[in-house]
Amino acid sequence: MDLNHVTSNFSSLYISDFNFNYTIGCAWAHIGALRIHLLLSYNEVDPAMKYYCKYTQLEETISSLELEIQVRKECGYLAGQFLTVEADKRKAERLEKLQAERKKLQRK
Secondary structure: OOHHHHHHHHHHHHHHHHHHHHHHHHHHHHHHHHHHHHHOOOOOOOHHHHHHHHHHHHHHHHHHHHHHHHHHHHHHHHHOOOOOHHHHHHHHHHHHHHHHHHHHHHHO
16 A cells, blocks of 8 residues: 555545535534524514504504693683684594504504
8 A cells, every 4th residue: 555545545535524514514604693693683573563563652642642632622711712623623633543543453
């Protein structure tokens, strides 16, 4: 047996083993990065949470608008002003639209 022949076989076996280990290592690194990306994807909101947040925000807006209408009526009454009918109509229309949207969200 020639020593050069043995060392060349060992060398090619080492390089092929290194390439295989390198490829497997890269694959595991990519799998790990993918798992972390999937676990920590903070940009995407859970659809159920999305509807809940939208519904909660809508509830707050409706409550605030109802309170504003009530306060304006009482302030207008105390001040003796009855000329805010048009503004009250717009607010009442907006309130109806928001309540209709709330009903749609309740169905989902």
